[in-house]
Amino acid sequence: MKQYEQLDKLIADYGGVIQTYQVVAEGISKPTFYNYxxxxxLEQVAHGVYVLRDAWTDSLYLIHLRCEQAIFSHETALFFHDLTDREPAPYSITVKTGYNPTRLKADGIHVYTVKSELHPVGRTTAQTSFGHTVPIYDMERTICDLIRSRKGIEIQIFQEAMKQYVRRKDKDLRTLIQYAALFRVEKILRQYLEVLL
Incomplete structure (x- = not known):
């Protein structure tokens, strides 16, 4: 029973989410943990990831735990960067081409794919409202992603994000142009910037 108390404390320390490797690192056997x-x-939300049924869960952090290569992008990244006031629904992530996103898509997550060499471009991190650190794309990569996916994004969200970005003091136009060249959207980007700047 002492180990159950240890597990209760551990899951409380991790905010209602616990992973098998964390339990094993504390010297508790897997069979003991599975009985617990x-x-x-507890509800299994991904391979080796369990949550308390009544816990307020951090959806973004759980997505990150389920798919560590996923980087929050598009409308979700816009929200993190305060380039939109719309709460992202569904969440958007980007994964490397070749990853099977069937389960994530089944759970209502919008999954974009990109060549593996372009996947890490602009990767940074942000804090969720629960205080967890998750990977997201920086503002410049997010703008390029929006341009690349503009046919599938609401025009109001797209236009507002572009206007907000141009107004930002912390924007980096040089990086934006470099990314735009990498993602082959430089011509379209320049058209938007000419109107907005």
Whole structure:
């Protein structure tokens, strides 16, 4: 029973989310942990990731735990960067081409794919409202992603994001142009910037 108390404390310390490797690192065996999962009725949300049923869960952090290569992008990144006031629904992530996103898509997550050499371009991190650190794309990469996916994004969201970006003091136009060249959207980007700047 002492180990159950240890597990109760551990899951409380991790905000209601616990991973098998964290339990094993504390010297608790997997069979003991799996019994604990049954007794406490924890919910398995991904391979090796369990949450308390009544816990307020950090959806963004859980997506990150489920798919570590996923980087929050598009409308979700816009929200993190305060380039939109619309809460992202569904969440958008970008993964490397070749990753099977079927389960994520089934859970209502918008999944974009990109060549593996372009996947890390502009990767940074941000804090969720629960205080967890998750990977997101920086503002400049996000703007390029919006231009690349503009046919699938609401025109109001796209236009507002572009206007907000141009007004920002912390924008980096040089990096934006470099990214635009990499993603082959430089010509379209320049057309938008000519109107907005």
């Amino acid at each position: 999962v049954k007794v406490r009725k």
